[in-house]
Amino acid sequence: MPGALDLLIRNARVVDADGDQGVRDVAIREGVIVAVEPEIATRALREIDASGLTLLPGVVDSHVHLTDLAAGDRVTKRSPAHERLARAGVTTAVEFFDFETVLDQWHASSAGLTILGLQGLPAYTDSTPLARITDDVASALREGAIGIKLLGGHFPSSPDASAHAIAEGEQAGCYVAFHAGTTANGSNLDGMREALQLADGKPLHLAHTNAYLRGAVLDLVEENTTALRWLSEHPQVVSEAHLAPLNLCVGAMEGDRFTDHIVVNCLRLGGYPPERRGLLAAFADGFAYCLRQDAVAATPVTGDEGRAVWEADPEHTSLCFPVNRRLSGFMQSSARTAADGTLRYEGAGEFVVDAISSDGGYWRNLILDQGLALVQFGALSLAQLAHKTSRAPAALFGIPGKGSIAPGADADIVGVDRGRREVRFTIAAGAVIFDGERVVGSGGAVLTTEHGGAALRERNIPHRVLDLEASEFLRRGKSGGRLGGA
Ligand SMILES: [Zn+2]
CATH class of the missing domain: 3.20.20.140 (Metal-dependent hydrolases)
Structure with a gap:
């Protein structure tokens, strides 16, 4: 493998649709996977020790x-x-x-x-x-x-x-x-x-x-x-x-009616009257959620918090139901x-x-x-x-070029902790785009x-x-x- 590598991922279990390849090192240059081998000696500009993690495409x-x-x-x-x-x-x-x-x-x-x-x-x-x-x-x-x-x-x-x-x-x-x-x-x-x-x-x-x-x-x-x-x-x-489990609909109301008829259907499905008091009861019971937006995530919240987020701006708030x-x-x-x-x-x-x-x-x-x-x-x-x-x-x-961890494939790879079901890093076109903490x-x-x-x-x-x-x-x-x- 002549020439320096851009990125080398070491000691990861490598799995793609062709099967489990065992513990491997994965070498990446110019956005492409160039080698998947038990041990790669070539130097790289950046190395990631992925011991204990699994790499998926x-x-x-x-x-x-x-x-x-x-x-x-x-x-x-x-x-x-x-x-x-x-x-x-x-x-x-x-x-x-x-x-x-x-x-x-x-x-x-x-x-x-x-x-x-x-x-x-x-x-x-x-x-x-x-x-x-x-x-x-x-x-x-x-x-x-x-x-x-x-x-x-x-x-x-x-x-x-x-x-x-x-x-x-x-x-x-x-x-x-x-x-x-x-x-x-x-x-x-x-x-x-x-x-x-x-x-x-x-x-x-x-x-x-x-x-x-x-x-x-x-x-x-x-x-x-x-x-x-x-x-x-x-x-x-x-x-x-x-x-x-949750769906998504729009929380807007006109008078005491929901403009999105999926909201009406969901409330009926849950046994609630399809009007404001029905939604409030559904929040109290944990059947209605709304999305709390922050920079990192949109998190479904229910109960008093869900109700408060919805009441602050019904028209521009998403409602979710476990339907x-x-x-x-x-x-x-x-x-x-x-x-x-x-x-x-x-x-x-x-x-x-x-x-x-x-x-x-x-x-x-x-x-x-x-x-x-x-x-x-x-x-x-x-x-x-x-x-x-x-x-x-x-x-x-x-x-x-997508869907394989093999020489010649695009270097689009995710490192996961399988036990915790957690993404530890994401690599796209050979570059780390999520390092486990920050994008x-x-x-x-x-x-x-x-x-x-x-x-x-x-x-x-x-x-x-x-x-x-x-x-x-x-x-x-x-x-x-x-x-x-x-
Ligand atoms: Zn869709």
Whole structure:
């Protein structure tokens, strides 16, 4: 290995989707891993002794929100989400709501991560002219997004208009994600079935499958096995699931009514009247939370503290309720098809849901915390966790160089204390971006399509063009084949 190294990580257990390589030294030069060996003698500008820690490939979070959804039109110039992701071991993240705002915030926010994203479409009706949908898709790509997101559950379009948007995305050759739900069906098992039907054989990314499975339509286990069977029957649809118990909605009120009808549904679900006194009772019982924002984290707080934070500014405060069922997170994250075709929750197999995401970014960056809990529980091996949190999501979007700890791979690595389920350092493009205490990363890069280069040049944002033709999303959409399991 001629020449000095930039970084040498010593004595760490190295695990990626190919398996457990044992205790190794990992050598990094110019942003790339150049050697993974039992002992490396070459000198490096910086060395990290990682004895007792495990190295995993940097997390590729396939569904994040880098902007503060509760901020509304008060969107801030800077987003702390990049730093929060770095603390959670994430080195690549895909925005799933408003990529234009992410780009507006880039220079004040970037922390060394690779970022790509989708642009949410407005709600369409049956009378929306098709040309308008065509224009919105083209504009999303021109502004730098790699595709579009149908916001369904939050801002539903009509079923026909949703199908048109999916077809327009296919025409444009771009990425298309769907938060299930239309004006005809809610964001539940029925909405999920409708989303698969509306895709009609076209490529589609079905967002957070666990979030549709709350036992509202069938028994919870039956809902989960039904959803997993449908996904197996629609191999052109890719998907991800998250492991967070709390959801997120907007705390604004008009008179004694909540403007976000998800708040109303959650209060009803918890047995509370869907009005102010119901929310106060839910805070007192620990059923309602709100997000307390500080520089490092957005922390869910309940009881008197939660009530006080909400009452200080209801309009710009996020409310959360523990409505995401743990069993759905577990089943959707760990279900695999064994060689004999049966559904399993341990052992080898091909995962039904492609990736574990956070649906976080701004908060609840729980991929490794909860993913390592699944490993402790025996539902996933460490190699399978690395597959579902890094290699598989990288493949979904066709991001080259990610998901391996091997010579030639991008030096995107996270060092974890497995027992404590704690991220001890995060390395992106060969540089330490989180040192265990502080986020020290800056810059990074945006991935875009050939249509987005001009806009990113104008914004002076470092970027590379992504070849979506190489993505599992388009490959599966065309051939109906599936990713292998780890
Ligand atoms: Zn989301």
